[in-house]
Amino acid sequence: xxxxxxxxxxxxxxxxxxxxxxxxxxxxxxxxxxxxxxxxxxxxxxxxxxxxxxxxxxxxxxxxxxxxxxxxxxxxxxxxxxxxxxxxxxxxxxxxxxxxxxxxxxxxxxxxxxxxxxxxxxxxxxxxxxxxxxxxxxxxxxxxxxxxxxxxxxxxxxxxxxxxxxxxxxxxxxxxxxxxxxxxxxxxxxxxxxxxxxxxxxxxxxxxxxxxxxxxxxxxxxxxxxxxxxxxx
Amino acid sequence: xxxxxxxxxxxxxxxxxxxxxxxxxxxxxxxxxxxxxxxxxxxxxxxxxxxxxxxxxxxxxxxxxxxxxxxxxxxxxxxxxxxxxxxxxxxxxxxxxxxxxxxxxxxxxxxxxxxxxxxxxxxxxxxxxxxxxxxxxxxxxxxxxxxxxxxxxxxxxxxxxxxxxxxxxxxxxxxxxxxxxxxxxxxxxxxxxxxxxxxxxxxxxxxxxxxxxxxxxxxxxxxxxxxxxxxxxxxxxxxxxxxxxxxxxxxxx
Numbered sequence: 001x002x003x004x005x006x007x008x009x010x011x012x013x014x015x016x017x018x019x020x021x022x023x024x025x026x027x028x029x030x031x032x033x034x035x036x037x038x039x040x041x042x043x044x045x046x047x048x049x050x051x052x053x054x055x056x057x058x059x060x061x062x063x064x065x066x067x068x069x070x071x072x073x074x075x076x077x078x079x080x081x082x083x084x085x086x087x088x089x090x091x092x093x094x095x096x097x098x099x100x101x102x103x104x105x106x107x108x109x110x111x112x113x114x115x116x117x118x119x120x121x122x123x124x125x126x127x128x129x130x131x132x133x134x135x136x137x138x139x140x141x142x143x144x145x146x147x148x149x150x151x152x153x154x155x156x157x158x159x160x161x162x163x164x165x166x167x168x169x170x171x172x173x174x175x176x177x178x179x180x181x182x183x184x185x186x187x188x189x190x191x192x193x194x195x196x197x198x199x200x201x202x203x204x205x206x207x208x209x210x211x212x213x214x215x216x217x218x219x220x221x222x223x224x225x226x227x228x229x230x231x232x233x
Numbered sequence: 234x235x236x237x238x239x240x241x242x243x244x245x246x247x248x249x250x251x252x253x254x255x256x257x258x259x260x261x262x263x264x265x266x267x268x269x270x271x272x273x274x275x276x277x278x279x280x281x282x283x284x285x286x287x288x289x290x291x292x293x294x295x296x297x298x299x300x301x302x303x304x305x306x307x308x309x310x311x312x313x314x315x316x317x318x319x320x321x322x323x324x325x326x327x328x329x330x331x332x333x334x335x336x337x338x339x340x341x342x343x344x345x346x347x348x349x350x351x352x353x354x355x356x357x358x359x360x361x362x363x364x365x366x367x368x369x370x371x372x373x374x375x376x377x378x379x380x381x382x383x384x385x386x387x388x389x390x391x392x393x394x395x396x397x398x399x400x401x402x403x404x405x406x407x408x409x410x411x412x413x414x415x416x417x418x419x420x421x422x423x424x425x426x427x428x429x430x431x432x433x434x435x436x437x438x439x440x441x442x443x444x445x446x447x448x449x450x451x452x453x454x455x456x457x458x459x460x461x462x463x464x465x466x467x468x469x470x471x472x473x474x475x476x477x478x479x480x481x482x483x484x485x486x
Contacts, residue, residue, distance in 0.1 A: 007481035011410075011450040012440055012474055035356035081450050088449030090342040094243075094256065095309035095335045099316065099405065099459035110454040111407060191453040197478055199471030 011084075014077050019195035021074040022188050026214070028067060031179075033221045039228070043158035050157035075121065082114045109187035116228025130164045165229030174226045184220025189214050226233040238264040238325060241333040242277065247346050250353075254346065256335075266326040271296060271303065271314060273325055290349040298322040298462065301397030302318040304404070305350055309468055311401035311460040319399065331412040338402050341409035343446045352402050356446040361398075363442035364435035365418040367427050386424045393420035405460035408449030413457035414441050416473035417465045421462040433456055433481060433484035436476040 007013040035053075040044040054060060054191030073207075109116070129135040134143050147197045155163070164170050193199070239262040247254030248374040261280070270294050278288035294302035303320040307313035313323040328334065335448050336350065394417070402413035419436050422428025428435070451470060458467045 003481060003484075006441075007477070010440055010477070011412075011444050011448075012477045013481070015450055016474065016478060072249050085410070088342050088409040088447055089340060089407070090409075091336055091340050093306060093309060093340055094245075094333065095306075097309035098456060099310050099314075100456060101316075101459070110452060159274070167287070187453075192445070194453045194467070195451070195474060197471050197473075197475030197485035199468045204468075 014081055014193040017073060018077050019192035021070045021077075022192045023196075024070050025067075025074065026185070026192075028070075029218050036225060039158065039161060039225060040223075043156070046158045046161070047156050060191055071124075077215070079118055082208060090221065105187075107183070109183050110191070113184060113187060117181045118155065119180040119182060120177055120184055122197075123173055123180070126173045127177070130167075130170055131160075131174060136164070136167070136170070161225075162229050162232060165226055171226050171230065174224055178219050178223035178226075181222070182215040185215035185218060235444075236266040236326075238266060238328060238330045240264055240273075240328065240331075240334070240339075243265060243335045244350070245337045246349055247338075247400070248348065250345050250347060264325055266324070268325045269321060270305075270307070270323040270325065271321050280332070290347075290351050292322060297322040299397060301399035304339050304352065304399060304401070306335075306339065306404055308335050311339070311404040312399075312462055316459070317464050319397075319460055322462075326359060339404035341400075341403050341448070342401065342413070343409065343448050344400060352400075354398070356448070357398050357400065357411070359444045359446065360411070360415060360439050361418060364431070364438035365422075368431060369427075371427055380426055382425060388423045390421050391400050393417045393424075393465065393469055394463075396465050397463055399462060401460045401462060402457035402465070403448065405456040406449065406451075407456065408455060409453055410451050411443050411446070411448040412451040412470050412473065413461060413467065415439055415467055416467075416469035418419070419476055420469040420472050423472065432476065433480035436480050437474065437484070440473075440477055 008017060034048060039050050137143055143151050143155055143160060145159065146152055154160075165174070189207045191211075193207050240257045240260075242261055243256050243406070244259060246257045253267060259277060259281075261277055264276065268276070270292070274291060282286045292302050292304055294300045296303070298319040298321060301319075303312075305312065305320045307320065308399060312318055312320045314327055315323055333353070338344075338346050338350045339352045339354075341352075343356040344354055347353050349361060396414060396417035398414060400414070403409050403411050406412075422435065423432050453467075453470075455467050458465065
């Protein structure tokens with residue numbers, strides 16, 4: 001037990017947890033995106049998916065607790081590591097230039113992980129307020145609808161999603177959040193493998209390319225729902 | 234092209250570890266492009282001594298790129314603009330007439346400035362003392378093939394052993410992390426049979442010492458690899474991560 005605590009509190013161990021929570025959250029992104037893509041299949045299929053998922057109450061609870069734990073660990077370590085890393089430099093250089101000559105690193109996603117992560121967190125909080133806690137009951141974002149008989153009932157998941165995606169605040173937050181998420185993943189995905197000790201000349205190129213492709217797919221995938229809702233009648 | 238340079242040098246001066254320090258600007262003329270960077274600083278120091286001023290302190294020893302004593306952040310790059318080159322092997326032909334050159338010490342909490350451009354790198358020595366060795370006396374060179382080592386493993390060990398411990402990895406890293414150095418010192422033994430008996434204890438102790446010295450963590454930006462004069466690969470860092478995980482989960486320590 002002691003050795004486990006020692007391992008997890010070491011610099012290498014902290015990066016290991018960072019990598020594994022990051023990759024597990026990538027897994028969540030895949031499932032979330034796959035579910036959302038049902039919006040394109042049709043309202044009926046999307047509603048059926050949403051209703052059947054939420055009818056498994058205990059499963060949803062377990063998933064929510066699990067995701068919360070992953071986010072909490074990833075977030076706590078991000079703050080911890082960033083603070084420690086800044087302190088390790090102590091005094092900044094007057095002038096600092098890279099010696100890398102790899103053109104794909106021009107954007108320096110690796111130097112902006114804390115900032116891009118913070119923007120994604122802000123997006124996530126708005127997103128949870130919108131969908132999970134239904135706190136955004138503004139005039140244009142209604143969670144309820146009135147039936148022909150005058151009864152007030154919950155909106156169907158598809159209608160709720162479209163209403164929220166059409167909201168001007170949510171639209172921009174989701175759009176910027178998706179782009180920054182892609183930016184975050186463009187370094188994070190491949191970096192996690194290195195932190196977990198997975199490096200081999202046969203696969204390193206593949207992992208790097210897979211990380212970029214994954215970032216694009218996730219970023220464009222989630223951003224597309226906002227654009228789709230905007231043009232939806 | 235003229236082979237004589239007139240330069241403006243912006244050099245970090247700091248009287249001792251307590252002093253706040255600051256930049257001072259010096260004009261230097263008639264520098265031959267055939268000089269090494271350190272010879273250029275020698276010329277500056279002779280000029281300063283002749284004027285009764287304190288010369289600029291900087292670390293140097295072999296001046297042939299193998300001892301790892303020289304350091305210097307030159308225009309924001311560890312060991313200057315050339316890849317796989319130490320400051321002592323950098324030549325003035327890489328600069329142009331009229332250039333301003335900014336020279337700073339390695340900056341890390343674990344490498345406190347002693348004076349001017351000289352930093353205390355004994356944190357590296359303490360990390361090696363913690364486990365970067367083989368305890369048994371391995372004696373003379375054994376008979377060929379009495380201890381079979383695959384050629385690829387031997388190459389990996391030799392590539393890692395090329396580390397000269399200069400600290401450029403720490404200087405170039407945005408987190409002042411020593412992971413490339415520690416990973417080289419762990420890897421050079423971890424892949425060889427002679428290093429196997431102590432591999433768990435070695436990696437656990439060296440990482441613990443590294444953390445104690447207040448180096449940062451690795452963010453996988455690979456600036457260290459680009460700055461390394463000995464071309465140590467970041468694949469060693471992945472090996473260090475693996476070794477550490479394996480030792481943490483399976484060793485008795």
